[in-house]
Amino acid sequence: MDRHDLIALKAKRNSLIPIPLGIIILLLILYLFISFGYLKLGEYSIAILVSLIVVAIIVTVPIVYLSTTIDEYSYLYGGSPSTSPNLTSRVSNIKNDTVIMPYAFFTVNDNFRNIYYEGVYSYLYGLPNASLPALVKCLEAGIKELYTLLKQQTTLSPKESQFINNINIKLAQIKKHINQDPLNDINLSNLIEAARVYYPDKKEVLQYLRSLRNLIHRIDIIKDEDAKYALIRITEALNTLYEIPESIKIKVKCEICGEVHSYDSNKKEYYIGNVISLNCLNPKTEEERKYYAKTLMPSRTEVHF
Numbered sequence: 001m002d003r004h005d006l007i008a009l010k011a012k013r014n015s016l017i018p019i020p021l022g023i024i025i026l027l028l029i030l031y032l033f034i035s036f037g038y039l040k041l042g043e044y045s046i047a048i049l050v051s052l053i054v055v056a057i058i059v060t061v062p063i064v065y066l067s068t069t070i071d072e073y074s075y076l077y078g079g080s081p082s083t084s085p086n087l088t089s090r091v092s093n094i095k096n097d098t099v100i101m102p103y104a105f106f107t108v109n110d111n112f113r114n115i116y117y118e119g120v121y122s123y124l125y126g127l128p129n130a131s132l133p134a135l136v137k138c139l140e141a142g143i144k145e146l147y148t149l150l151k152q153q154t155t156l157s158p159k160e161s162q163f164i165n166n167i168n169i170k171l172a173q174i175k176k177h178i179n180q181d182p183l184n185d186i187n188l189s190n191l192i193e194a195a196r197v198y199y200p201d202k203k204e205v206l207q208y209l210r211s212l213r214n215l216i217h218r219i220d221i222i223k224d225e226d227a228k229y230a231l232i233r234i235t236e237a238l239n240t241l242y243e244i245p246e247s248i249k250i251k252v253k254c255e256i257c258g259e260v261h262s263y264d265s266n267k268k269e270y271y272i273g274n275v276i277s278l279n280c281l282n283p284k285t286e287e288e289r290k291y292y293a294k295t296l297m298p299s300r301t302e303v304h305f
């Protein structure tokens, strides 16, 4: 429905307004006759009952009439945001895949947290073509940042130094431009190849990560299930590159007192859609009402709202 149709529909609705108005006036006249009749007979309770029924009808008729389908379309043109009715079911669906959020990856850089957030929510809102590139960006940026971080370290594991070497080889092949970090010129497949030392026993994972480039650059539409699979696999890859400690700390905005509390948690619990029960840590909160539940979701900030 375009804006034109909407205006036409609204005009049609307004031209029909005399009909409900007429019904209301007719009811009022009828009401006067009936209630006078009962009042004359001294039947006050019946007169009151009739009055209540008439008031209920007078209120209901305009509401029903005005909330036609037109108003359901109006919000689209009014610019008010709407939430996807599917969101809840999609969250409970992805919950079954226990996608442990890349906690250690988030701590490296707040931008990473933001991009990942957008990738996940795009998927949840049914926008696979927005979701997958955002998640691939996480992978790409994650590998590059790992290189930068490891280069600053003095001691490296054999795996880490191999990774550094692999990237260095690629960097040497890149023509250097003035004032430009050659790291930005390494393409996704070369980055994935360099990071293969992190997946010694995971041939399929590596194969899948290589195929991501095709998914993004093909003209075809990215399907919903492809975006979901990418979300699961890329998150796993990020957790391999940036290993999460077993016990983690999460910050949550308390549902009871509104303050931000810090809780000790386990990485196994830190998955998308997991509902955890928490207690308010504010000493002022009464014992009986300090428990609340939180659905763990990616957040733009360190705090889960």
Ligand SMILES: [Zn+2]
Binding pocket: 254, 255, 256, 257, 258, 259, 261, 279, 280, 281, 282, 285
């Ligand atoms: Zn609290």
